[in-house]
Amino acid sequence: MPTAVDIREVGPRDGLQIEAPISTAAKRQLLQALARTGVRRIEATAFVSPTAVPAMADAAAVAEVVQEIDAGRAAGSPPISWSALVPNLAGARRALAAGFTELEYVVSAADGHSLANVRRPTADALAAVAEVAAAAHEAGGRCEVIVATAWDCPFDGRTPVVRTAELCARAVELGADRLCLGDTIGTATPGRVIDLLDAVRAAVPAVDVGAHFHNTRGAGLACAWAAVTAGVTSLDASTGGLGGCPFAPGASGNIATEELALLLGDSGVDTGIDLDAALAAAGLAEELVGHPGSSNLLRAGGRSRPRGRPRS
Amino acid sequence: MPTAVDIREVGPRDGLQIEAPISTAAKRQLLQALARTGVRRIEATAFVSPTAVPAMADAAAVAEVVQEIDAGRAAGSPPISWSALVPNLAGARRALAAGFTELEYVVSAADGHSLANVRRPTADALAAVAEVAAAAHEAGGRCEVIVATAWDCPFDGRTPVVRTAELCARAVELGADRLCLGDTIGTATPGRVIDLLDAVRAAVPAVDVGAHFHNTRGAGLACAWAAVTAGVTSLDASTGGLGGCPFAPGASGNIATEELALLLGDSGVDTGIDLDAALAAAGLAEELVGHPGSSNLLRAGGRSRPRGRPRS
Numbered sequence: 001m002p003t004a005v006d007i008r009e010v011g012p013r014d015g016l017q018i019e020a021p022i023s024t025a026a027k028r029q030l031l032q033a034l035a036r037t038g039v040r041r042i043e044a045t046a047f048v049s050p051t052a053v054p055a056m057a058d059a060a061a062v063a064e065v066v067q068e069i070d071a072g073r074a075a076g077s078p079p080i081s082w083s084a085l086v087p088n089l090a091g092a093r094r095a096l097a098a099g100f101t102e103l104e105y106v107v108s109a110a111d112g113h114s115l116a117n118v119r120r121p122t123a124d125a126l127a128a129v130a131e132v133a134a135a136a137h138e139a140g141g142r143c144e145v146i147v148a149t150a151w152d153c154p155f156d157g158r159t160p161v162v163r164t165a166e167l168c169a170r171a172v173e174l175g176a177d178r179l180c181l182g183d184t185i186g187t188a189t190p191g192r193v194i195d196l197l198d199a200v201r202a203a204v205p206a207v208d209v210g211a212h213f214h215n216t217r218g219a220g221l222a223c224a225w226a227a228v229t230a231g232v233t234s235l236d237a238s239t240g241g242l243g244g245c246p247f248a249p250g251a252s253g254n255i256a257t258e259e260l261a262l263l264l265g266d267s268g269v270d271t272g273i274d275l276d277a278a279l280a281a282a283g284l285a286e287e288l289v290g291h292p293g294s295s296n297l298l299r300a301g302g303r304s305r306p307r308g309r310p311r312s
Numbered sequence: 313m314p315t316a317v318d319i320r321e322v323g324p325r326d327g328l329q330i331e332a333p334i335s336t337a338a339k340r341q342l343l344q345a346l347a348r349t350g351v352r353r354i355e356a357t358a359f360v361s362p363t364a365v366p367a368m369a370d371a372a373a374v375a376e377v378v379q380e381i382d383a384g385r386a387a388g389s390p391p392i393s394w395s396a397l398v399p400n401l402a403g404a405r406r407a408l409a410a411g412f413t414e415l416e417y418v419v420s421a422a423d424g425h426s427l428a429n430v431r432r433p434t435a436d437a438l439a440a441v442a443e444v445a446a447a448a449h450e451a452g453g454r455c456e457v458i459v460a461t462a463w464d465c466p467f468d469g470r471t472p473v474v475r476t477a478e479l480c481a482r483a484v485e486l487g488a489d490r491l492c493l494g495d496t497i498g499t500a501t502p503g504r505v506i507d508l509l510d511a512v513r514a515a516v517p518a519v520d521v522g523a524h525f526h527n528t529r530g531a532g533l534a535c536a537w538a539a540v541t542a543g544v545t546s547l548d549a550s551t552g553g554l555g556g557c558p559f560a561p562g563a564s565g566n567i568a569t570e571e572l573a574l575l576l577g578d579s580g581v582d583t584g585i586d587l588d589a590a591l592a593a594a595g596l597a598e599e600l601v602g603h604p605g606s607s608n609l610l611r612a613g614g615r616s617r618p619r620g621r622p623r624s
Contacts (some may be wrong), residue, residue, distance in 0.1 A: 186612070190537045191579025218527075218553075218571035218608040221534040225502045229541070241530075259530035267503025294608075296530040300498070 002233045004270040008041040008210070009034050009257055011285055013056070013085055015242030017046065019289045021055045026288045028065045033281035034239060035069050035080055038272040039257070043104065043236075046085035047094045059084065063098035078272065083144070087118060089131045092143075101141030104180070105132045107171065108148040109164045112155025113184065117148070126170060133175025142177040146212065150181040151188040151196060165199040168209070178208040180236065183223065186216025190226035197230040210234030213255050215241065215294060220255035221263055228269060235260060240282035240293030256295035258282050314545045316582040320353035320522070321346050321569055323597055325368070325397055327554030329358065331601045333367040338600045340377045345593035346551060347381050347392055350584040351569070355416065355548075358397035359406040371396065375410035390584065395456070399430060401443045404455075413453030416492070417444045419483065420460040421476045424467025425496065429460070438482060445487025454489040458524065462493035463500040463508060477511040480521070490520040492548065495535065498528025502538035509542040522546030525567050527553065527606060532567035533575055540581060547572060552594035552605030568607035570594050 012031060016022065034042055044066050050057035066082045073080075083102035084095040092103055107125045108114035114122045133143040149156075150164045168179050181196065193211070200209055211227040211234070213220040224235050238254035258281075261273040282298045292299075324343060328334065346354055356378050362369035378394045385392075395414035396407040404415055419437045420426035426434045445455040461468075462476045480491050493508065505523070512521055523539045523546070525532040536547050550566035570593075573585040594610045604611075 189575045189578035191581070215530075215608060216612045217574060218568060219533055219575045221531055222537040222575060225534040226537060256530060262529060263501045263531045263534060266501035269503070296527060296606075300528045 001229060002231060002269060004233065004272075005228060005264055006040050006234050007257060007260060007271050007273060008043055008083070008234060008236045009037075009039045009239060010043045010212070010236045010254060011239035011242050011257065012062070013043040013046050014236070014254055015238040015240070015285065015293075016055050016289070017053050018243065019055055021057065022288050024058045024061045024065065027058070027062055028068075030239075030281070030285055030288055031062075031065055032069055033277075033284050035073065037257075037277040037281055038078070038274050039080070039278075040078065040272055041081045041083065041234075044082045044084055044100075046087075047091035047098075048085070048087050060094070060098045063095075063100060067099060085146075086132065088128060089135060092132045092135045096135060096139040096141060101136070101139065102144070103132065103136045103141060104144045104146050105129060106146045106148050106182075107167065108153070108184075109159045109167050110149040110153030110156040113149040113153045116155065122167070126167060126174070129171050129174040129176055133177070137175065143175060144178045144180060145171040145176040146180045146182050147171075148182045148184045151183050151192055152185055154185050161196050161199045164196060165203040168200045169203040172204050172207050176207070178210070178234075179204065180210040180212055180234065182212040183214055183220075186214030186220065188213060188223045189219050190222050193223045193226045194230045197227060197232060201231065208234060210236065212236035214243070215253055215255050221259060224255055224260055225263065225267075228264070238293075239278070240285040240298060241295040242285055242289065242293045253294035256282065256293065256297060259295055259297045262297060313541060314543060314581060316545065317540060317576055318352050318546050319569060319572060319583050319585060320355055320395070320546065320548045321349075321351045321551060322355045322524070322548045322566060323551035323554050323569065324374070325355040325358050326548070326566055327550040327552070327597065327605075328367050328601070329365050330555065331367055333369065334600050336370045336373045336377065339370070339374055340380075342551075342593070342597055342600055343374075343377055344381055345589075345596050347385065349569075349589040349593055350390070350586050351392070351590075352390065352584055353393045353395065353546075356394045356396055356412075358399075359403035359410075360397070360399050372406070372410045375407075375412060379411060397458075398444060400440060401447060404444045404447045408447060408451040408453060413448070413451065414456070415444065415448045415453060416456045416458050417441060418458045418460050418494075419479065420465070420496075421471045421479050422461040422465030422468040425461040425465045428467065434479065438479060438486070441483050441486040441488055445489070449487065455487060456490045456492055457483040457488040458492045458494050459483075460494045460496045463495050463504055464497055466497050473508050473511045476508060477515040480512045481515040484516050484519050488519070490522070490546075491516065492522040492524055492546065494524040495526055495532075498526030498532065500525060500535045501531050502534050505535045505538045506542045509539060509544060513543065520546060522548065524548035526555070527565055527567050533571060536567055536572055537575065537579075540576065550605075551590070552597040552610055553607040554597055554601065554605045565606035568594065568605065568609060571607055571609045574609060
């Protein structure tokens with residue numbers, strides 16, 4: 001069992017991307033609140049098509065906000081690793097030009113999802129790892145490959161474990177510095193999480209492999225815990241559990257950062273996150289998007305006494 | 313790791329007890345739907361004060377419904393173990409007279425909760441295990457002791473592990489046939505679940521120890537998975553995740569039976585539960601109580617494609 005886990009806060013990207021756009025000023029507030037939680041990694045934005053994802057149209061402006069926040073942090077504060085998602089080489093160049101050095105590039109393990117998401121099959125998206133990683137490395141940065149539909153695809157069904165593991169090995173050969181396995185539609189379960197992680201870690205033993213879970217079917221935190229017991233030390237989560245389908249509030253979303261931080265911290269696994277600050281950020285996130293996320297912990301009002309009368 | 317887990321369906325008791333009373337006819341519908349899911353244990357009702365818990369006032373009538381359902385089941389159907397919660401010897405006598413042979417008796421590990429819940433300290437509630445168990449045994453039945461606030465108390469804070477473990481050992485000496493550890497306020501986390509289970513199983517190695525989690529802070533299913541990895545083969549869950557505070561819909565509740573059944577089944581742990589039948593029962597449960605429970609799986613519409621467009 002690891003004694004520490006780095007949570008990557010993905011609310012500003014995965015949480016906000018499906019929302020109606022909020023202003024860059026609002027994002028500044030949110031990023032500042034998140035920076036105060038003690039979280040060590042924050043996915044700040046995505047350099048994607050503003051037509052496809054209007055909520056990410058201000059990616060370059062967000063890069064400036066990030067630099068302002070870093071400049072304003074107290075001397076001696078632990079550094080925050082800020083990252084940006086990029087869909088291709090052009091996006092990578094924009095992100096690097098804007099000042100990001102940690103890039104995330106998504107490859108769907110399943111052709112069905114890959115075609116729907118980026119209009120090319122897995123093999124073509126995978127081949128492009130080489131140019132994205134090379135661009136990152138030339139600029140002194142790093143490239144993480146996020147493997148979408150690592151467990152299941154909404155179109156193709158189950159993704160064979162061997163397919164995901166081979167994709168991971170090939171991504172590393174092409175230059176990926178780290179990997180993250182994405183449970184894109186929230187169908188993973190703990191036993192399958194452990195099976196896939198064992199296979200992937202055997203395929204790429206020297207590479208950091210993180211995991212990204214959605215709570216669509218309630219199992220997100222159980223999968224996260226299973227991943228940690230399998231040795232994972234990088235987990236994605238979203239403030240307030242933002243990121244779900246806006247037409248089914250409370251029903252899905254990413255796993256909530258504050259819930260994951262409590263779960264791990266209370267289990268003896270350090271995340272560096274201050275729970276009160278994380279709850280404050282989650283409350284702000286809900287306020288900024290204008291609707292509740294899917295965090296039960298935020299609804300319960302933290303770790304203290306629940307609102308209802310005690311029951312047996 | 314166990315290869316099979318018995319889920320005890322507690323919706324008809326823990327789920328309904330805080331709701332406005334529904335008719336016995338409505339309960340018949342629900343119990344019939346639950347009996348069709350393949351679940352092997354159902355907590356049907358509680359023989360408690362009708363003034364304190366009006367939703368359980370028809371406990372004797374529910375006992376008759378249970379007997380009708382058993383009589384009407386197809387020959388060769390796997391048997392269902394029906395149970396009733398009792399608060400004291402008088403309740404136990406009523407339950408036994410009504411035909412229940414599986415009794416559950418609650419002892420709060422923390423004095424604060426014990427005083428609030430049954431107006432007597434832990435030691436007095438524990439002493440009464442002897443008479444409740446004796447009554448059950450005389451009638452050819454069995455008595456499970458449910459340890460409330462096994463991890464935390466809303467009044468006293470953390471319950472020391474040794475206190476809960478000693479209480480379990482004493483309950484068994486007094487006649488308890490099996491035990492269940494209750495995370496009454498939904499504050500347990502996986503590491504603490506494993507710690508307590510290890511201590512309790514060491515204290516009472518020959519006794520079946522189950523666990524009961526609420527999802528108040530999002531960690532319910534993670535705790536359930538942790539419990540299974542620690543060897544637990546009996547877990548409580550509630551259809552549709554009913555049982556939460558009605559003033560914070562979706563924010564708490566018991567862990568949802570259908571979510572737990574999917575999580576375990578998909579991880580290679582047999583529960584006997586048919587997922588479609590469990591979802592049908594959960595939908596009916598929500599309809600009967602007139603508001604949504606806290607099941608993300610039910611909201612997502614089962615294990616198939618989610619409603620939103622696929623995301624990375």
